[in-house]
Amino acid sequence: MNISSSDxxxxxxxxxxxxxxxxxxxxxxxxxxxxxxxxxxxxxELPIAAKATEDKPDPNENRPILNIPHTGVIIVRREPxxxxxxxxxxxxxxxxxxxxxxxxAEMMPQEPLAEGSSVMLPDDPLLVRxxxxxxxxxxxxxxxxxxxxxxxxxxxxxxxxxxxDDDEN
Amino acid sequence: xxxxxxxxxxxxxxxxxxxxxxxxxxxxxxxxxxxxxxxxxxxxxxxxxxxxxxSTEAEPIEKVEVLVRVRVEGRKVTPDGLPYVDETxxxxxxWNRDPALGEVRVLEYSVMNKKTNDIKELAQTLKRIFxxxxxxxxxxxxxxxxxxxxxxxxxxxxxxxxxxxxxxxxTDITFVGAYDETVK
Numbered sequence: 001m002n003i004s005s006s007d008x009x010x011x012x013x014x015x016x017x018x019x020x021x022x023x024x025x026x027x028x029x030x031x032x033x034x035x036x037x038x039x040x041x042x043x044x045e046l047p048i049a050a051k052a053t054e055d056k057p058d059p060n061e062n063r064p065i066l067n068i069p070h071t072g073v074i075i076v077r078r079e080p081x082x083x084x085x086x087x088x089x090x091x092x093x094x095x096x097x098x099x100x101x102x103x104x105a106e107m108m109p110q111e112p113l114a115e116g117s118s119v120m121l122p123d124d125p126l127l128v129r130x131x132x133x134x135x136x137x138x139x140x141x142x143x144x145x146x147x148x149x150x151x152x153x154x155x156x157x158x159x160x161x162x163x164x165d166d167d168e169n
Numbered sequence: 170x171x172x173x174x175x176x177x178x179x180x181x182x183x184x185x186x187x188x189x190x191x192x193x194x195x196x197x198x199x200x201x202x203x204x205x206x207x208x209x210x211x212x213x214x215x216x217x218x219x220x221x222x223x224s225t226e227a228e229p230i231e232k233v234e235v236l237v238r239v240r241v242e243g244r245k246v247t248p249d250g251l252p253y254v255d256e257t258x259x260x261x262x263x264w265n266r267d268p269a270l271g272e273v274r275v276l277e278y279s280v281m282n283k284k285t286n287d288i289k290e291l292a293q294t295l296k297r298i299f300x301x302x303x304x305x306x307x308x309x310x311x312x313x314x315x316x317x318x319x320x321x322x323x324x325x326x327x328x329x330x331x332x333x334x335x336x337x338x339x340t341d342i343t344f345v346g347a348y349d350e351t352v353k
Contacts, residue, residue, distance in 0.1 A: 023192050030196070053210060055209045132323065133262055136323055
């Protein structure tokens with residue numbers, strides 16, 4: 001101790017500035033990442049499928065995402081749009097889901113039904129994410145809504161987990 | 170004492186330690202809360218295009234229809250394979266598909282009047298049907314298929330069927346409309 005306190009060279013202080021810079025950068029990075037990845041996707045227990053194609057969202061694509069946990073609640077961007085428990089009594093329990101889907105459909109690029117047909121259909125897909133134990137009737141109801149006039153989304157993607165995730169569990 | 174005097178003479182330096190502490194805490198917080206986005210896959214299917222509009226051409230092609238029925242519901246387990254004890258039904262569960270954990274969920278798949286409980290057998294059947302149908306199809310036309318999940322089926326029951334169908338080469342897959350609660 002005596003030596004160190006008397007030796008002027010060891011009193012040199014570590015320069016903290018670069019470290020603080022890096023740490024701040026890391027913080028900003030994590031803040032942005034957490035915000036982006038958790039907006040649309042709920043945490044769900046997805047079933048495994050071997051033939052799944054990797055899901056790389058296309059930035060040009062206007063893809064609505066519906067999350068349906070096993071309770072049957074339909075969640076879009078953290079907002080529950082339909083709750084089966086509050087279903088009865090309302091004249092149109094799926095009104096909010098319908099409204100969301102039709103606004104989403106309007107924003108999609110339109111393609112003719114067949115060559116030369118005057119009927120235009122939205123050309124982007126809908127992504128349905130559901131728990132493994134979600135009753136399929138909840139998903140079927142959504143698919144039924146997709147076919148309704150003013151929506152007519154006909155491309156559907158079902159979210160699954162890829163087999164590599166197996167090792168994790 | 171000499172050190173204190175030295176310090177007093179020096180320029181006032183900002184005390185960095187608390188800030189660094191807070192910054193590190195923030196960093197650790199964001200790192201921990203970050204749910205690493207697990208690679209997610211997707212299976213594509215198509216809904217009937219011509220719902221609510223007049224179809225311009227008749228559909229002469231018979232579709233490959235796969236019926237999915239629940240035969241034995243099986244028991245509920247947690248996603249980690251532990252017994253499911255929650256009575257409120259709010260927490261997450263999956264239907265047991267592992268014989269080591271007790272009663273297994275049994276499904277019955279029927280396609281072209283051929284019934285099976287084995288998804289692998291269904292995959293074989295679908296492959297065979299696809300090969301037969303493919304030859305009969307006019308050029309560029311896809312073999313259409315329909316999945317008809319019945320009462321009680323869950324998402325996890327339907328996905329393997331869709332998976333098997335895609336594997337067999339059937340790419341134009343649609344779903345039959347909402348099931349009737351009374352038809353089993």
